[in-house]
Amino acid sequence: MRDAILEHANITVSDIERTATMLCAVFGWRVRWASEPGAALGGGTSWHVGGDHSYIALYSRGGRIGGVDTYTTIGGMNHLGVVVSDLDATEERVKALGLETHSHADYEPGRRFYFNDHDGIEYEVVAYP
Numbered sequence: 001m002r003d004a005i006l007e008h009a010n011i012t013v014s015d016i017e018r019t020a021t022m023l024c025a026v027f028g029w030r031v032r033w034a035s036e037p038g039a040a041l042g043g044g045t046s047w048h049v050g051g052d053h054s055y056i057a058l059y060s061r062g063g064r065i066g067g068v069d070t071y072t073t074i075g076g077m078n079h080l081g082v083v084v085s086d087l088d089a090t091e092e093r094v095k096a097l098g099l100e101t102h103s104h105a106d107y108e109p110g111r112r113f114y115f116n117d118h119d120g121i122e123y124e125v126v127a128y129p
Contacts, residue, residue: 079122087127
């Protein structure tokens with residue numbers, strides 16, 4: 001059997017363009033595909049942001065839809081992990097966007113830090129030797 005590969009995760013955001021712009025600036029990704037406004041499920045909009053082989057599907061109906069504490073909610077998303085080749089340069093790009101980094105760690109098998117975006121979505125950024 002061949003290893004399975006995660007193709008995408010789908011998350012709901014308040015401002016799809018702002019989140020897409022942030023992901024492209026931090027990780028060097030691009031908008032791979034975008035629905036027409038209102039054409040996605042429930043009258044929302046969906047954009048796929050990532051690279052050639054994987055992406056994050058962003059979904060929005062505009063504005064906040066609600067909120068939960070994901071670490072205490074069964075089925076809640078705790079964070080998205082992204083592997084980068086240059087952790088320090090990525091952290092500088094995060095900070096340049098006015099976002100704060102936290103929970104830095106240097107342990108096997110790699111170095112990492114976390115940051116939360118404008119919707120409170122947590123990202124773990126890791127580099128392996």
